[in-house]
Amino acid sequence: MPKLIRLHDGHAAFANDAYVTVADEDETPASGDVILPLERFRTEGEVLLSNGRNVGVLLASDQAIEDIAQDLTRLSLVALSFPKFRDGRHYTSARLLRERFGYDGEIRAVGEVLREQAVFFVRCGFDAFEPADGSTPEQWMAAAGRFRHVYQRGADDRDPAFIERTQ
Amino acid sequence: MKAIVANRLIDGEVVYWNHGAWKTRFGEAELFEADDAAEAAVAQANVPTQVVDCYLIDVAPEADGYAPTAFRERVKATGPQNHPQHGKQAEGGHDIELIKQAHGIARSAGRHNLIKLKK
Amino acid sequence: MYRYDAIDRAFVEDRAAQFKAQVARRLAGEISEDQFKPLRLMNGLYLQLHAYMLRISIPYGTLSTTQLRKLAWIARTYDKGYGHFTTRQNLQFHWIKLRDVPDILDHLASVEMHALQTSGNCIRNVTSDPRAGATAEEIEDPRVWSELIRQWAALHPEFSFLPRKFKIAVTASPHDRTAARLHDIGLLMRKGREGLGFEVIVGGGMGRTPYVGPTIREFLPAEHLMSYLEAILRIYNRHGRRDNIYKARIKILVAQLGAEEFARQVEAEWEAIDRPSLDLPQAEIERVRAGFAAPAFETLPGRSDAFEAAKAADYALARFARNNVHPHKQPGYAIVDISLKAPGETPGDATGDQMDAIADLADAYSFGEVRVTHEQNLVLAHVKLDDVAAVFAGLKAIGLASANINLVSDIIACPGLDYCALANARAIPIAQDIAVRFANAETAEKIGELKIKISGCINACGHHHVGHIGILGVDKKGEEFYQLSLGGSAAEDAEVGKILGPAVPADKVTDAVDQMIEVYLRERHAGERFIDTYRRVGLVPFKEAVYAEAH
Ligand code: SF4
Numbered sequence: 001m002p003k004l005i006r007l008h009d010g011h012a013a014f015a016n017d018a019y020v021t022v023a024d025e026d027e028t029p030a031s032g033d034v035i036l037p038l039e040r041f042r043t044e045g046e047v048l049l050s051n052g053r054n055v056g057v058l059l060a061s062d063q064a065i066e067d068i069a070q071d072l073t074r075l076s077l078v079a080l081s082f083p084k085f086r087d088g089r090h091y092t093s094a095r096l097l098r099e100r101f102g103y104d105g106e107i108r109a110v111g112e113v114l115r116e117q118a119v120f121f122v123r124c125g126f127d128a129f130e131p132a133d134g135s136t137p138e139q140w141m142a143a144a145g146r147f148r149h150v151y152q153r154g155a156d157d158r159d160p161a162f163i164e165r166t167q
Numbered sequence: 168m169k170a171i172v173a174n175r176l177i178d179g180e181v182v183y184w185n186h187g188a189w190k191t192r193f194g195e196a197e198l199f200e201a202d203d204a205a206e207a208a209v210a211q212a213n214v215p216t217q218v219v220d221c222y223l224i225d226v227a228p229e230a231d232g233y234a235p236t237a238f239r240e241r242v243k244a245t246g247p248q249n250h251p252q253h254g255k256q257a258e259g260g261h262d263i264e265l266i267k268q269a270h271g272i273a274r275s276a277g278r279h280n281l282i283k284l285k286k
Numbered sequence: 287m288y289r290y291d292a293i294d295r296a297f298v299e300d301r302a303a304q305f306k307a308q309v310a311r312r313l314a315g316e317i318s319e320d321q322f323k324p325l326r327l328m329n330g331l332y333l334q335l336h337a338y339m340l341r342i343s344i345p346y347g348t349l350s351t352t353q354l355r356k357l358a359w360i361a362r363t364y365d366k367g368y369g370h371f372t373t374r375q376n377l378q379f380h381w382i383k384l385r386d387v388p389d390i391l392d393h394l395a396s397v398e399m400h401a402l403q404t405s406g407n408c409i410r411n412v413t414s415d416p417r418a419g420a421t422a423e424e425i426e427d428p429r430v431w432s433e434l435i436r437q438w439a440a441l442h443p444e445f446s447f448l449p450r451k452f453k454i455a456v457t458a459s460p461h462d463r464t465a466a467r468l469h470d471i472g473l474l475m476r477k478g479r480e481g482l483g484f485e486v487i488v489g490g491g492m493g494r495t496p497y498v499g500p501t502i503r504e505f506l507p508a509e510h511l512m513s514y515l516e517a518i519l520r521i522y523n524r525h526g527r528r529d530n531i532y533k534a535r536i537k538i539l540v541a542q543l544g545a546e547e548f549a550r551q552v553e554a555e556w557e558a559i560d561r562p563s564l565d566l567p568q569a570e571i572e573r574v575r576a577g578f579a580a581p582a583f584e585t586l587p588g589r590s591d592a593f594e595a596a597k598a599a600d601y602a603l604a605r606f607a608r609n610n611v612h613p614h615k616q617p618g619y620a621i622v623d624i625s626l627k628a629p630g631e632t633p634g635d636a637t638g639d640q641m642d643a644i645a646d647l648a649d650a651y652s653f654g655e656v657r658v659t660h661e662q663n664l665v666l667a668h669v670k671l672d673d674v675a676a677v678f679a680g681l682k683a684i685g686l687a688s689a690n691i692n693l694v695s696d697i698i699a700c701p702g703l704d705y706c707a708l709a710n711a712r713a714i715p716i717a718q719d720i721a722v723r724f725a726n727a728e729t730a731e732k733i734g735e736l737k738i739k740i741s742g743c744i745n746a747c748g749h750h751h752v753g754h755i756g757i758l759g760v761d762k763k764g765e766e767f768y769q770l771s772l773g774g775s776a777a778e779d780a781e782v783g784k785i786l787g788p789a790v791p792a793d794k795v796t797d798a799v800d801q802m803i804e805v806y807l808r809e810r811h812a813g814e815r816f817i818d819t820y821r822r823v824g825l826v827p828f829k830e831a832v833y834a835e836a837h
Contacts, residue, residue: 064524086324086407088447092523095444099560116308116325123443133317147300149293151437153563154444161293161437162570177313178383179337216315220333220707238766239703243335247704249632249714253366253381254336 002113002130005137006106007122012137012144015128019056019077021110035079038063041071049074058110065093065101072103080126082111091124098125098155118143125155168233169205170196171212172243173221181243181255184212192255193244194262198226198233227269232262234269241266287348287655288433288577290398297440298395301402305329306388313385328446330376330404331387334705340382341404342394346414346432346456347375347658351645354656356397358641364390369641371626371634373698373749374453375658376404376411380705402440407448409439409519413455413464416657419578420667422615424458425475426482427578431511432456434566434574438512445519449526450534452519453491456484460778465660466490467498467780468752470536471518473511482508488518488548489540492746496782497537500545502552509571513564517556521548581653581668586618590671605727606678606689620671622652624664624681625688625696629721632714633699634662636686643684651677660749660776661698661737663691693730694738694803695721698749702742702759703766709742711759711766711792716740719796733803735815739774752776754817755799756783768795772802772828773820784825787833801831 006015021035022028028036028044033054036045041057048055056077057068068075078097080090090109097103108128109121115135122144131140151161159167170193171184182189183196189212190196199205205223213221225236235241244266246254256263290298305325312322326332330341342357349357357377361369364386365379372378382390394400403410412432419427435454439445445452455464458475466472472487483505490499506514527533540548597604612621624644627633636644648656648666651673657665669677681687690696697720700706702713717740724730739753743760750756756771767789774783790798803816805827810819820828 085321086447087528088407088445089524089528091444091447092520100558114321116321117447119441120443120446146304147441148296149300150443151297151440152442161297162566164293165291165573166567166569174333174337177385179333181336215319216313219319237764239335239709242703246336247380247714248712249704249718250366 002132002134004108005129005131005135005140007127007129012141014137019054021058021079033076035077038067041068045071056106056108059090059093061087061089061111065096069101072097072101072105075105077106077108077128078103079108079110082109082113085112085114085117091120094121094124094126095155115139115143119146123150123154123156123158168226168228169199169202169223170226170235171199171205171209171221172196172224172240173212173218176215176217176219182218184208187211189218192258192260192262193235193266194232194260196226229265229269232265234266241269287350288429288574294398294437295395298398298400298402301400301441302388302391302395305391309384309388324406327406328403328408329387329391330401331382331384332405332707334380334701334707335703336705337380338382338384338387339705340379340387340390340401341372342377342379342399342401343404343411344375344377344399344658345436346412346418346429347416347660348414348418348429349656349658350397351648351654351656353397353399354641354645354648356393356399358638358645360390360393361638361641367639368635368637370632370701371636371658371662371664373660373662373700373747374404374411375413375416375660377658378701380701405451407450407452408446409435409442409448409452409454411453412436412439413453413466413469413660415457415459415463416659416665417459417463417612417621417667418657419580420614420619420621421459422613423460425477426458427575428456428458428475430571430575430578431473431475431484431508433577434512434571435515438515442519445523448519448523449528450531450536452522452536454515462776462778462780463659465749465752465776465780467778468492468496468749468776469499471515472499475508476505478505478507480505480507484508484511486514486518488552489537489545490780491535491537492749492751493535494532494744495538495541496746496751497541498780498782499537500540502540502545502549509568510561510565512566513559513561514552514556516564517552517559520555520559521551525551580616581655583616583619583668584670586616586670586672588617590618590674593671593674596675600675602687602689603675603678605731606687607674609689609693609731610691611674614668616668618671620669620674622666622669622674622677623659623691624666624686625690626663626686627690627696627721628685628688629690629695629725630718631685633697633717633721636664640684640686643680644686647677647680661696663696689727690730692735692737694724694733694736694799695730696737697721698737698739698753700741700748702740702748706742706747708745709759710744710761711742711768713740713742713748713757713759716757716759716768716792716795720799723796723800733807733816735817736803737776737817738799749776750774751782752780753783754820755802757795760789762789766792768792770795770798770832772825773817775817786825786829790832798832801834802828805831 035056058079185197246256455466455469474485486503487499652666699713699717703709740757741748752774769789770786771783
């Protein structure tokens, strides 16, 4: 299992993962926090939430963020899957979550999550990562902060060059 | 008949496998009669920190020696036609001459496991 | 031209440092070739047949002489003394060693250059008009917007892992010298009542399924360009196909949805997007615009007696003036094309020494600036008419005075099977053979404008789809064959050529071109170019001529 890195106030650290990710073929555990694939969430989510449990949803790379838009206020976590690191769809999903839906829960990158993508993840609004390459929080932050300047607006709070230049 | 070709990781140089070592000329390539021996050698040769794009090629008798069957592999073993002084052809030699004179163009027939390698 | 500020400089330095670390990790075995490949591709580093190839970005095809001299130096120091200018206005070195690349990137950074996003599934180098800032036709210098797009696209966090590569062209002239309608996005500058704007074309492209892109918006106010691009890219990133590499370009998405539905989705996204935060402040647009301010032209008469006298005295100069010299917006100045297509040479290649000599000419006669065209030639954009003869003499001394711009020997050819690992067939020897057959300048001028374009495989780097005559290398039962097409155009009247008939073997290609030219010379009406005659008489007479023997 990859170790979980969480980003908090610009600092990254290994974190204990209280969530259990329920695979399609698994039983949902009787207690504790869970991450459910979208289909499972549709059938089981309501009950789990009404029992007061923390519930996250895992979206496959071809599933749209709009499908959980109604539920976002009740979800403590959204996990976005990168089956291949080349599949960049969920960079958009993360930005939409933060910028359009105002989601402030955890957005976690899972799958082929590599240090080389750290800067893109962070800039698109992800704040939790399961690095598949065994990166440490220090390596992760070094990669995410490699560039002293950025050129575009993202879901993070970095000023793009065109704003920096006015200051 | 088969040989093993690759590009050296550090500089991209085209290299041929010969009993545990990489050689820079086709004329120095180890030739395999049996397919399974060739495939076993590829498994040994394809060390990711040393080479990239490592695969088997077809080789056929040509005059008094051998040449890659595929035109593509012959270009790889010699160099670009527009710059005769660039690539391995610059050194000249019997193996280069042999390849340059080889005929029968067969790009598609020469490269094995292309699909598998491309995945 | 635009000069880097401290932010731009820091950015390319950081990028070079990042790649250095990535190479070190690859060599140490910490990352696999599978993981490294997309990283090196994002830095323009390919593995070809004989070595690595490094593709260096020349944003919108504009180079300072400092940059050109650095490229010449890199060619001599790290390559075999030459470079290859590409159809995307970039420069490729074909004999690069992986271990040298980090140092090369440092050297590039020192002259405000990089190899960022010259490959990979990201937003590529922006194409623009090689006559920008020099032609009277244009509304404004399109490089202003090209540079703004370059910055916006640099390591865009959301759009660095697109379904497939993404190419943008910007032009501000009615004559399109960028092949805008064959790009993923083509931006044609328009002047409306509301000010500057763009006609937005999406979904053109070549390759396996060529399309001339449809217009999805007639007029986009220029100040909203960034938010609108963001909306287009977002629709593509979410909905472009990722299951099949041959269907992953945006042209397929646009074709499948239909231009109208695609436009509707873009507009809906654009409505929802936070435009004020994405669109650039006016001050930033002005800052970049100032970077492209006109050089200090002298006030001169529109006619140069010295030039007229020199032409009258030198027939070769007169020919050069007819074909390679074009009107400039400033009286007394001209735009001078440098052909990299000397018959028998490799199209688009220049040696380091030639690059140095061109840099000297540009310093002496053209405000220290050189342009690269998508037709693999170079341009000195601001030459005084009084100086054209001196430029011509300088070019003659380095073998680059061919007066063949837009003529039969001005052939586009990709590297093909002599270098490229993806090729089916060679392209360079075919181009050389045709150019040598028509090397006679008088014959070539008699034939007039004729654009021949050659690709070594269906990826179409040689733009064969849009050649008046297109030549595509195919692998027919293991042999090099060439499929001919006719009637393509990359200009404002963009069109994809039609296939003439069965592919022909390598030694028949030049004959076939010759036969088609015969048909044209026989059929043409006064003033008609090859393409005009083709459009009037159709494919049949050409086809009959080429395949006559077979009947
Ligand atoms: S068209 Fe094909 S052969 Fe030519 S450079 Fe592109 S990929 Fe290589």
